[in-house]
Each structure stands twice: as structure tokens, then as C-alpha cells.
Amino acid sequence: xxxxxxxxxxxxxxxxxxxxxxxxxxxxxxxxxxxxxxxxxxxxxxxxxxxxxxxxxxxxxxxxxxxxxxxxxxxxxxxxxxxxxxxxxxxxxxxxxxxxxxxxxxxxxxxxxxxxxxxxxxxxxxxxxxxxxxxxxxxxxxxxxxxxxxxxxxxxxxxxxxxxxxxxxxxxxxxxxxxxxxxxxxxxxxxxxxxxxxxxxxxxxxxxxxxxxxxxxxxx
Numbered sequence: 001x002x003x004x005x006x007x008x009x010x011x012x013x014x015x016x017x018x019x020x021x022x023x024x025x026x027x028x029x030x031x032x033x034x035x036x037x038x039x040x041x042x043x044x045x046x047x048x049x050x051x052x053x054x055x056x057x058x059x060x061x062x063x064x065x066x067x068x069x070x071x072x073x074x075x076x077x078x079x080x081x082x083x084x085x086x087x088x089x090x091x092x093x094x095x096x097x098x099x100x101x102x103x104x105x106x107x108x109x110x111x112x113x114x115x116x117x118x119x120x121x122x123x124x125x126x127x128x129x130x131x132x133x134x135x136x137x138x139x140x141x142x143x144x145x146x147x148x149x150x151x152x153x154x155x156x157x158x159x160x161x162x163x164x165x166x167x168x169x170x171x172x173x174x175x176x177x178x179x180x181x182x183x184x185x186x187x188x189x190x191x192x193x194x195x196x197x198x199x200x201x202x203x204x205x206x207x208x209x210x211x212x213x214x215x216x217x218x219x220x
Contacts, residue, residue, distance in 0.1 A: 004165065004197035006176055008219045011036040011069055013180070015051055016202030022056065023063060025206070030064045032211055037066040038180070038200045040146075041084070043074045046098060047147035054080070054087035061088030069093070069200075071119060071180070073146050078105040085112040093117030093140050093178075096128050106135050117178070121146060122154055126163040136175050138198070139164055143191070144181030153182030158194045165195025185217035192218070 014037060017025030029037055037060075042051040057068060070089035074080060077094040078101060084092055092109045096102060096118055109116035117138030118129050122145055129139055141161050144151035157179075165177055179191045180200035188199045199218055208214040 003169075004177060004192075004195055005168075005174060006197040008192060008197050008199065009036055010034060010205070010215045010218050011038045011178075011198060011200045012205045013038040013040060013200050013202035015040040016206045019052075022052075023060060026060050026064060026066060030066060032215070034215065035065075035067055036069050036198075037064075038202075039068055039070045039089070041070060041072045041074065041080075042147065046075045046095065047073045049147040054083040057084060057087035057089060067091065069178075071117075071140065073119075074098075076100060078108070081105065081109050081114075082112065085109070085114050089114055091115040091117055091138060093119050093138055095119045095121065096132070097121055097124055102132065103135065106132065117176075120160070122157060126160045126167075129164065130167065133164075133167055133171065133173055133175065138176045138178055140178040140180060140200075141196070142181050143179050143183065143187070146181070151182055153184075153187040155187075155190070158190060161191060161194035161196050168195070185214060188218045 012029050042049045044050045068089045069091045071093045075098050092114050106116045115137035118136050119140035143154050143157045176198045177196045178198035179196045183199050183201045184204035
């Protein structure tokens, strides 16, 4: 079993809430005693869906002190990091797969005062992130093909998590290991066993009959 240097945190994904009531959804996360909110930004090109832009973050930002964990699923994330930082993102995670200056973009995110993360799609191997491990605050392993919520967890991503967790331990690094896609209590605990510590939960969280019990199940 892999271990993490960080306590586990549940991060509700705004994408899975009612998009006509985003403010209410974000406030419900505060009322549940949670501290992070995951914001999926999709461009219809890198992933086959559209979500929302920096104005949504800017409108939500004054309502709470939630940590805005912002995941840019864009072909050209380097062109938008300033807009999302200005809108109130506190962590900006970019993907390794598109053709753009990844290292320079990570450095720019830090220079803007945000934590920076790097995300991997399911078919992207762990070693694609290895070069950047010392430069990030977060590695996000996608456990479904990004684009739509409600998909089935891909258990074959567990070895990828375990490898990244092993590198973290061996190199005495301190980044968080985040997972996103089909995460419920059962699958989340599998990920926790592989070294994950940050659990993005969309459908399973917002549709849980008892959200407090759901969170306890993942973090106890």
C-alpha cells in the first residue's frame, strides 16, 4: 500500500451540480464543511464537451473562501492562465498532452501566485509527467476519459498512481496526487491505497443521500 504525505481531501466537482444553480452548489460545499471546489474548464476541442469560463470563477469567488482547484482541459491552456488566475483560481492544473510549452506554463502559473498541477489522460503513461514532478504542487490522474461526468472508474489507472506515488516517496517530493473520474467511496479507497490523497467527486458526491457519510467514508 502506498502512502501520501498529505491528509485526504474530498473535492466536489462543480461540473456535476445543477448548472442553473452554481452559486447554491458552491455554498452547499461550504456548508458541508469542505474546503476545496473543483472547476472543470473544457473547450470542446481537447475534450468533447464545453463547460464554463473565467467569469464563472469570478462570480463565485466573492461567495466563499473555498480553494478553487481549476482543471484546464484546453488545447491552449497557456493562453488562459492569466484570466483564470485573475478570476480567483488558487490552483491551476494543465494537461501534459497538447503541444505547448509545459514547463514555461507551470512556471507562469506559479509567478501568478497560484499552485500548479499537471494532469494525465488515461492513455498517457506515468513517465510523461516524470520530468515535471519537482516543479508541480499536484499531479492529476484522470480515471475516466475526460469530458463528461458519470463514467465508470478505470481500475487500470491504479498502477499509474502507484508509480507516481513511488517516485514522490523516492525523491522526497511533496506534490499532491489527485484522482478524477468515477470516484465514490469504494473506488476512492482503492486510489487511496495506491497513494492518492485528493479525490475529485462529482456525480457520486452531489447525488449522495448522505454527503457527510460519503466524505467520512473516503477520509477516515
